[in-house]
Amino acid sequence: MQEFSELGKTTSPVASGGDVFPELNPAPEQPDDEFAEVCAEDPAPEEEEREIDPYLVIKGVSKVFRKGAARLDKSKPGIVALDGVSLEVGKGEIFGLLGPNGAGKSTLIKVVTGLVIPDGGSVTLGGLDFKADKEAFMSKVGAQIETPVFFNKRSGWWNLKYLADLQGGLPDQRIKDIVEIVGLTERINSRVGTYSMGMRQRLGLAQAIMNKPELLVLDEPINGLDPDGIAQVRDLIRRLRDDYGTTVLFSSHILNEMQTLCDRVAFISKGKLVAVKTKKQIARGLGETTVLTVVCDDPKRAASLITSAYGFRTKVQGERLFVEVRNYNVAKINRKLVENGIEVESFTVKSRTLEEMYRELTR
Numbered sequence: 260m261q262e263f264s265e266l267g268k269t270t271s272p273v274a275s276g277g278d279v280f281p282e283l284n285p286a287p288e289q290p291d292d293e294f295a296e297v298c299a300e301d302p303a304p305e306e307e308e309r310e311i312d313p314y315l316v317i318k319g320v321s322k323v324f325r326k327g328a329a330r331l332d333k334s335k336p337g338i339v340a341l342d343g344v345s346l347e348v349g350k351g352e353i354f355g356l357l358g359p360n361g362a363g364k365s366t367l368i369k370v371v372t373g374l375v376i377p378d379g380g381s382v383t384l385g386g387l388d389f390k391a392d393k394e395a396f397m398s399k400v401g402a403q404i405e406t407p408v409f410f411n412k413r414s415g416w417w418n419l420k421y422l423a424d425l426q427g428g429l430p431d432q433r434i435k436d437i438v439e440i441v442g443l444t445e446r447i448n449s450r451v452g453t454y455s456m457g458m459r460q461r462l463g464l465a466q467a468i469m470n471k472p473e474l475l476v477l478d479e480p481i482n483g484l485d486p487d488g489i490a491q492v493r494d495l496i497r498r499l500r501d502d503y504g505t506t507v508l509f510s511s512h513i514l515n516e517m518q519t520l521c522d523r524v525a526f527i528s529k530g531k532l533v534a535v536k537t538k539k540q541i542a543r544g545l546g547e548t549t550v551l552t553v554v555c556d557d558p559k560r561a562a563s564l565i566t567s568a569y570g571f572r573t574k575v576q577g578e579r580l581f582v583e584v585r586n587y588n589v590a591k592i593n594r595k596l597v598e599n600g601i602e603v604e605s606f607t608v609k610s611r612t613l614e615e616m617y618r619e620l621t622r
């Protein structure tokens with residue numbers, strides 16, 4: 260094994276039809292819902308089946324926050340933060356939590372790190388039950404939750420030394436290496452009170468990886484970071500996983516970062532888990548399926564030409580033809596129609612964006 264300290268819109272390749280094929284008419288209407296649904300379909304489940312070796316297992320976790328009168332009188336409604344959430348994260352997986360503000364992501368992360376006691380359900384890590392084996396469980400976890408709290412009047416170095424001492428101490432060289440990894444070397448001797456938001460995030464990350472965690476839990480670790488900082492955190496997460504087999508559970512609102520980095524993403528809405536998608540399923544849902552709208556003089560003949568040439572699904576509505584296109588054979592389709600004497604008035608391509616997928620799943 261390597262030394263831990265060595266770590267140092269969806270845009271379609273084809274632009275909108277308007278760019279490639281000048282539109283003669285205003286943009287056609289969107290396809291009807293039924294067709295849109297067909298186009299948004301997930302691949303057949305058997306295509307995506309893959310074995311995960313469950314490491315972090317969350318089963319039926321619920322949490323209702325109760326304040327004031329609701330705390331004493333259980334018949335009064337509290338705030339439902341988690342409602343029977345179950346999910347499994349594989350060993351060495353990079354797993355993302357995505358959902359709107361107040362969805363329950365931080366609460367779930369706090370349950371996994373023991374900061375919130377759930378009302379029901381269980382959490383196990385490599386077979387260790389949180390309730391029964393809390394100490395052993397927590398010794399395998401490193402976490403950065405929301406804005407980390409530090410001693411502002413002390414330097415970053417002092418804070419890390421202090422935290423390391425609480426865990427039994429670490430050689431200075433190890434701490435130096437960790438500081439280097441998170442990109443804080445230049446400012447590590449400044450008082451934390453003078454740090455920018457991104458610097459505090461980096462210091463938080465440094466403390467999270469100090470104990471070589473098997474499970475790294477990060478709540479919005481790229482919030483407030485500049486593009487270089489985001490790239491550094493992305494590289495750090497990848498290297499921790501690739502070189503040390505670290506399992507990473509993290510939340511973020513930066514959609515394309517989640518898509519790039521995560522093996523799987525859980526979509527959470529109103530305390531419930533609404534979907535878990537692999538990187539492949541997300542990419543397929545976004546990129547490979549696009550809806551092509553063609554306005555032409557003979558949509559029925561155009562449809563049968565396309566179906567027989569490419570096997571794509573088509574639907575004709577009035578003078579419009581909708582085609583579910585895979586892999587962007589758009590230019591070829593246009594050529595095919597023109598070569599067969601079809602007068603094409605307009606040709607529009609629309610890909611689903613990650614933002615649209617997110618909204619569909621979490622609304």
Ligand SMILES: Nc1ncnc2c1ncn2[C@@H]1O[C@H](COP(=O)(O)OP(=O)(O)OP(=O)(O)O)[C@@H](O)[C@H]1O
Nearest residue numbers: 324338339340358359360361362363364365366367
């Ligand atoms: N300590 C608390 N007391 C009362 N309610 C709380 C507490 N912590 C969270 N909640 C409520 O639980 C729900 C879920 O909050 P949570 O912080 O988990 O959401 P989130 O998905 O992390 O949101 P964000 O994207 O804004 O960080 C919200 O309605 C929130 O107001």
Ligand SMILES: [Mg+2]
Nearest residue numbers: 364365366478
């Ligand atoms: Mg949160």
